[in-house]
Amino acid sequence: MIAAPTLSSAFLDAPGQSLPSPLLKLREQRGKALVDMPLPTRKTENWKYSSRYLKLDEALAKTLPSAGKSGPGLAVAGYHVVFHNGVMVPEASDYPDIAGIEIKRFVDLDDDEARELAERLDNTLDSKAAQMARLNTARFEDGLLIRLQADAVLDQPLYIICETDASSAGTAYPRIYVDAGRHSQITLVEEHITSGSEPAMTNTVTEFALSEGAHVTSVRLSLDGDTVQHIGATGARLHANARFENHTVGFGGPLRRHDLQVRLEGPGAECRLNGVVVTQGKQHYDNHTTIEHVAPHCNSEETYRNIAADESHAIFNGRIHIHPDAQKSNANMSNKNLLLSTGAEIDTKPELEIYADDVKCAHGATVGQLNDESIFYLVSRGIGRQEARALLSMAFINELVEQIPVDSVKDTVQARLNRFFDQTFDEA
Amino acid sequence: MANTDKQVNELIKREYEHGFVTEIEADTFEPGLNEDVIRRLSAIKGEPEFMLEWRLKAYRRWLEMEEPEWAHVHYPKVDYQSISYYSAPKRKEDMPQSLDEVDPELLRTYEKLGIPLHERAALAGVAVDAVFDSVSVATTFKEPLAKAGVIFCSISEAVKEHPELVKKYLGSVVPAGDNYFAGLNAATFSDGTFVYVPKGVRCPMELSTYFRINAANTGQFERTLIIAEAGSYVSYLEGCTAPMRDENQLHAAVVELVALDDAQIKYSTVQNWYPGDENGKGGIYNFVTKRGACIGKNSKISWTQVETGSAITWKYPSCILRGENSVGEFYSVALTNNYQQADTGTKMIHLGKNTSSTIISKGISAGHSSNAYRGLVKFGPGAEGARNFTQCDSLLIGDKSAAHTFPYIESKNKGAMLEHEATTSKVSDEQMFLCRQRGIDPEQAVSMIVNGFCKEVFKELPMEFAVEAGKLLEVSLEGSVG
Amino acid sequence: MLSIKNLHATVEGEEILKGINLEIKAGEVHAIMGPNGSGKSTLSQVLAGNETFTVTEGEVLLDGENLLDLATEERAREGIFLAFQYPVEIPGVSNMQFLRTAVNAQRHHRGEPEMNAAEFMKLARETSKQVDLDPSFLKRGVNEGFSGGEKKRNEILQALLLQPRLAILDETDSGLDIDALKVVADGVNALKSKDRAILMVTHYQRLLNHIVPDFVHVLAGGQIVKSGGRELALELEDRGYSWLGVNEETTAS
Secondary structure (H helix, E strand, O other): OOOOOEOOHHHHOOOOOOOOHHHHHHHHHHHHHOOOOEOOOOOOHHHOOOHHHOOOOHHHHOEOOOOOOOOOOOOOOOEEEEEEOOEEOHHHOEOOOOOOEEEEEHHHOOHHHHHHHHHHOOOOOOOOOOHHHHHHHHHOOOOEEEEEOOOOEOOOOEEEEEEEEOOOOEEEOOEEEEEEOOOOEEEEEEEEEEEOOOOEEEEEEEEEEEOOOOEEEEEEEEOOOOOEEEEEEEEEEEOOOOEEEEEEEEEOEOOEEEEEEEEEOOOOOEEEEEEEEEEOOOOEEEEEEEEEEOOOOOEEEEEEEEEEOOOOEEEEEEEEEEOOOOOOOEEEEEEEEEEOOOOOEEEEEEEEEEOOOOOEEEEEEEEEOOOHHHHHHHHHOOOOHHHHHHHHHHHHHHHHHHOOOOHHHHHHHHHHHHHHHHHHHHOO | OHHHHHHHHHHOOOOOOOOOOOOOOEEEOOOOOOHHHHHHHHHHOOOOHHHHHHHHHHHHHHHOOOOOOOOOOOOOOOOOOOOEOOEEEOOOOOOOOOHHHOOHHHHHHHHHOOOOOOOOOOOOOEEEEEEEOOEEEEEOOHHHHHHHOOEEEEHHHHHHHOHHHHHHHOOOOOOOOOOHHHHHHHHHOOEOEEEEEOOOOEOOOEEEEEEEOOOOOEOEOEEEEEEEOOOOEEEEEEEEEOOOOOOEEEEOOEEEEEEOOOOEEEEEEEEOOOOOOOOOOOEEEEEEEEEEEEOOOOOEEEEEEEEOOOOEEEEOOEEEEOOOOOEEEEEEEEEEOOOOEEEEOOEEEEOOOOOEEEEEEEEEEEOOOEEEEEEEEEEOOOOOOOEEEEEEEEEEEOOOOEEEEEEEEEEOOOOOEEEEEEEEEEOOHHHHHHHHHOOOOHHHHHHHHHHHHOHHHHOOOOHHHHHHHHHHHHHHHOOOEO | OEEEEEEEEEEOOEEEEEEEEEEEOOOOEEEEEOOOOOOHHHHHHHHHOOOOEEEEEEEEEEOOEEHHHOOHHHHHHOOEEEEOOOOOOEEEEEHHHHHHHHHHHHHHHOOOOOOOHHHHHHHHHHHHHHOOOOHHHHOOEEOOOOOHHHHHHHHHHHHHHHOOOEEEEEOOOOOOOHHHHHHHHHHHHHHOOOOOEEEEEEOOOHHHHHOOOOEEEEEEOOEEEEEEOHHHHHHHHHHOOHHHOOOOOOOOO
């Protein structure tokens, strides 16, 4: 047998940086553990359909330099934090000083804070399933820590703009950790964008720890450029009666991978996970979600919709895992897929793994194309055939877009989707 | 809730009915596997040269293969050198020429199993082939079948009598290198059933094979090949039992079905191998590869299985839908109790235009058992207009059991449509209360509710066997109410 | 026939029945009325043996034997029948199969021979007409996809087939339109006999226009606060419950 390829050691050359020492130590530990890490292949179950898109070339081993400034055109109304190649840019950021809410760069943490954080980083993510997240921990240069004290409420959404500046080859490693105290509330919008057009990679990790009764809404927008591979992981752990909502919207690229892992660890915890993915050309997108029902009386609702056009490839893998003591769990998962062309490919795997008996779990999946009768109906009313297709495709995902709780994001998404369907159906 | 569980657990304590051992003189190979063993096996069976070559090639290939580990089952490594690869009831010389020559002890065994081999007493309209350990001991109703042109015999006989058919089709659906267990089977298969239905013939009766493992430390590696020529129809049923033994025994069968234009094959299985005792000791490892190829246009292959036995089941009866408008069906009830483990499901590979498939899977887990559905539905680029509907339901009985669903769905054709639904639930307290309030025993109530859950599958079984399957379920559930 | 003495019952630690006393004789029809949450449904569930409820005190005698010692199915075989307020669906199990299993379980208990499928089918078809259910319902799963009214009629059908000694009807009138109410009432009236008692649990007296009770009891706060004849129901209809010192909504369920 041929040995599986391993991660190039170039990825593990730690550059100099200014993190506090407990975080440096953590990075070093993770780096050591990654020596000779086998890269995913077709036989790696959770990369089965995606390993062929992953290109971890030597050129990407370089961490992209941050000039401590952001590219142009990043004006956002409202609270926002800007990352440039994984390093926060304070001058471009704007957020209020609210009692009970701390928003801090990793590089600014004192030793005690950093030590505490170092113990908690990666705790929301399964090491095997989100293997590539470990690489982020070994390489991040900075990060954002958001801490909400008990009962603290952030009154407006906080945008975190992560720009990967691909004017040279390399990888950016943004990192976010949110510690939501008892009954606190926050809405976070994470937006990934690109400037420049060299081959680059974004490897990003966001983690949420929700104390009892905390409410976190997270919106994740992946808008990286055509030359950028994107690997992201989001983890959340929920205590009793906490609620986590995630809205993921993704546009395809050379490689797009998002692992979303939610653990319901206290009774009464619940989550809602929504996802929309559209791919065209030769693009790829792969969403892997896991919901762990660890405690009894928890609820989860998950709805993902994929649309694949041209010769693109969209993948969904949703896993619901009910642990032995998680009686009275309710879990529902729905995944619907639209194939707009025969050159395109959809793969989906909705899994249930159940070790408790008093549960109600269901999943449904469909794969299909636009309904001819619906197209005909619209055309008979004088609507052009391509426009009818665009309308119906939009209708397929609109329900989820409408649920995005931040209006400005909803507008952005709708505009991008319109452009996507214009391109898809113009050339058809 | 606690009450239902208690009732359910009290239900599952009847014993395995078919656990007796038949004292019979047998010729059994020393344990172990090498090329000499295969040569001896082939020689004993008087096989032509091509068969030996095929076996040896498969064996060499197998040596390079690795045992699969992806299934959701756990068991200690099997020592393939500790298994005997051939065991046959001792007889004077040749195969018995008629039932009168069959060892009476064997006939009694089959009677105990409820399968009378004497044609007079045989199930009306069902022809039976009985396989005991490594060999076929009797095939009934050969004459009337021959009149219709149907060949129904042991595969050993087919190798000698119909080598051209065997050469053409053996391994054509499940190649020797397909997977680890199929490879082992190709090298070592000792017997099995062969069915050939000529063009345009509707097989005049149900065909059936009963498999029985008797000897200790043997594996059973049977091979079944069914060929349905254009426009023909055949319905085939297999049943399986084994004695109660403390050691695990391996059963690695291969079944290949070939359906040509407009042909239909209905293949039903009632699998009741010894499942091990209530502590998980002993039982059969049932590692089976079953696959049908719908080669012809408008052909149809339908798998119906009721799986209640075996310590571990690893089995995915599949359809390759190559012919235009061909149809694949999979109806399955898999029940696990005590420490049984099952990882079973199907693969529907849609290659041709307008092919369609239906998957109905009902999993029931009781005791400490684990029951997984694993399935693949794949639409290739040529599968324009293809359709699949999948329904996977799991029923849990007792809070120590586990139920899993792992469906893989892959589509490369926009004109193909798929719908997949899955649910998991338990026998509800309210249902139990209603039944008991009407005076029905908790045990009977559970079995009635479980039978109701499986109804969509049972209705696909030939009538006589649907009743049998219902009863089997009842027996297998015993002690699960608690 | 049935004698309830100082019956107390709890669910999840909360006391719902707080000392019920009631005597029912063969041939009698009793109605238990009361505001929502007074414990009416609990009483019927406890008598039928639903193990969600725990009896903490008191006794229930059926012809002098302790009913509370019997398992649910044993009570059923002794002739206790409960028409459910919310009939349960059992997918895949045909009504016919379910009913025949139940009838035969009871016959077996009485030492009578089982009914064969043909005999039973004939009986069930005739009886289904009596409650205005198309015989095709017998082939469908138990209550599977039945409308509310169909479910209630199916309950009465079961009572007619099982011929219980004590039929407890839990809010059997709820959700029925006037025609269906009449059909159900006719079915119940057909059940009346000198060997059998009927206990109706209801919130409204409209059912009592069709099935005339011999006795009416008002249940409130887990106790019977007043008993009387038929006229008591009419008085409740006119005056509500407050004149008895009872709140319309009490806490128990």
